[in-house]
Amino acid sequence: MVDIQWYPGHMAKTRRIIKENLKLVDLVLEIVDARAPKSTHIPDILELIGSKRLIVVLNKADLADDKVTESWVKFFSKKGLDSLSVDSRRKVGFKKLDEIVKTIPKQTRRPLRGIVVGVPNVGKSSFINQIAGKKGAKTGNKPGITRGKMWLKAGDKIELLDTPGILWPKIEEEMVGLKLAFLGCIKEELLNLEEVSLKLIEFLVKKYPEALSNRYGVEPCENSTLILEQIAKNRGFIIAGGRYDTLRAAKTLLKEFQDGKLGRISLEEPDEEETQEDWQKCKTC
Numbered sequence: 001m002v003d004i005q006w007y008p009g010h011m012a013k014t015r016r017i018i019k020e021n022l023k024l025v026d027l028v029l030e031i032v033d034a035r036a037p038k039s040t041h042i043p044d045i046l047e048l049i050g051s052k053r054l055i056v057v058l059n060k061a062d063l064a065d066d067k068v069t070e071s072w073v074k075f076f077s078k079k080g081l082d083s084l085s086v087d088s089r090r091k092v093g094f095k096k097l098d099e100i101v102k103t104i105p106k107q108t109r110r111p112l113r114g115i116v117v118g119v120p121n122v123g124k125s126s127f128i129n130q131i132a133g134k135k136g137a138k139t140g141n142k143p144g145i146t147r148g149k150m151w152l153k154a155g156d157k158i159e160l161l162d163t164p165g166i167l168w169p170k171i172e173e174e175m176v177g178l179k180l181a182f183l184g185c186i187k188e189e190l191l192n193l194e195e196v197s198l199k200l201i202e203f204l205v206k207k208y209p210e211a212l213s214n215r216y217g218v219e220p221c222e223n224s225t226l227i228l229e230q231i232a233k234n235r236g237f238i239i240a241g242g243r244y245d246t247l248r249a250a251k252t253l254l255k256e257f258q259d260g261k262l263g264r265i266s267l268e269e270p271d272e273e274e275t276q277e278d279w280q281k282c283k284t285c
């Protein structure tokens with residue numbers, strides 16, 4: 001189905017950038033999407049960063065279900081990991097970062113240095129720009145915007161290194177791949193957008209049926225194809241021969257979901273039974 005099997009050269013290059021710059025930094029900020037903090041987390045992050053201090057930033061919290069995000073922050077705290085939830089568009093939630101950063105011992109008089117890592121499109125550059133108070137790093141609503149490394153000074157307290165998004169060679173768990181696709185972390189060209197949108201519809205019918213009916217005036221049911229056709233019909237997406245343009249409907253649904261137009265939606269909740277080891281284990285590569 002959504003068989004995403006790829007590993008372009010620049011992904012390996014980014015891992016190299018991270019490894020090479022680790023010796024220069026005091027902390028690592030891993031940006032994840034608050035709507036799916038597990039699926040958008042780099043499975044081998046701890047292996048990659050060795051003994052460096054990790055802070056998990058649940059970004060795009062404005063698009064996730066608040067209660068679920070809160071339970072994620074508690075989950076991380078129980079696992080002994082620092083985390084905070086933020087909205088990097090409106091600079092909400094950043095105070096907690098100052099509190100966490102204050103607990104990190106400084107070795108020298110220079111500002112603290114952090115490296116910002118994460119999968120594509122989770123908001124790494126937007127997060128840094130908010131801290132730096134300027135639009136220093138280029139951002140955009142598709143994966144692959146940041147191409148190389150870039151240091152940004154944020155006041156005299158901290159310097160952050162922006163890095164391009166990384167994924168892993170093979171995404172084995174179908175749901176992980178799908179969530180990454182729903183959230184726009186995987187280049188569209190690599191996806192069958194209609195199949196991905198049908199899976200998103202399946203999820204919404206189960207968990208957030210009202211999001212579909214409110215936005216598209218469709219009756220949630222088990223037939224996802226029918227719902228996609230109804231979305232096309234209601235939006236007037238018709239192609240030659242009077243057939244519904246389901247590809248256009250799929251693209252619209254995915255884009256509107258990614259932009260939060262269907263409301264605040266979380267794709268996954270923490271599994272309380274999971275140990276920190278499970279969390280860190282490289283389940284998907």
Ligand SMILES: Nc1nc2c(ncn2[C@@H]2O[C@H](COP(=O)(O)OP(=O)(O)OP(=O)(O)O)[C@@H](O)[C@H]2O)c(=O)[nH]1
Nearest residue numbers: 060088121122123124125126139140144145146165
């Ligand atoms: N609603 C919302 N949108 C956000 C937030 N942070 C970033 N975005 C949007 O998400 C998209 C991706 O942001 P970027 O900062 O370019 O993401 P990135 O992780 O640097 O992406 P790459 O460099 O391509 O890996 C942009 O359209 C941002 O405006 C947030 O907290 N809330």
Ligand SMILES: [Mg+2]
Nearest residue numbers: 124125145146
């Ligand atoms: Mg970027």
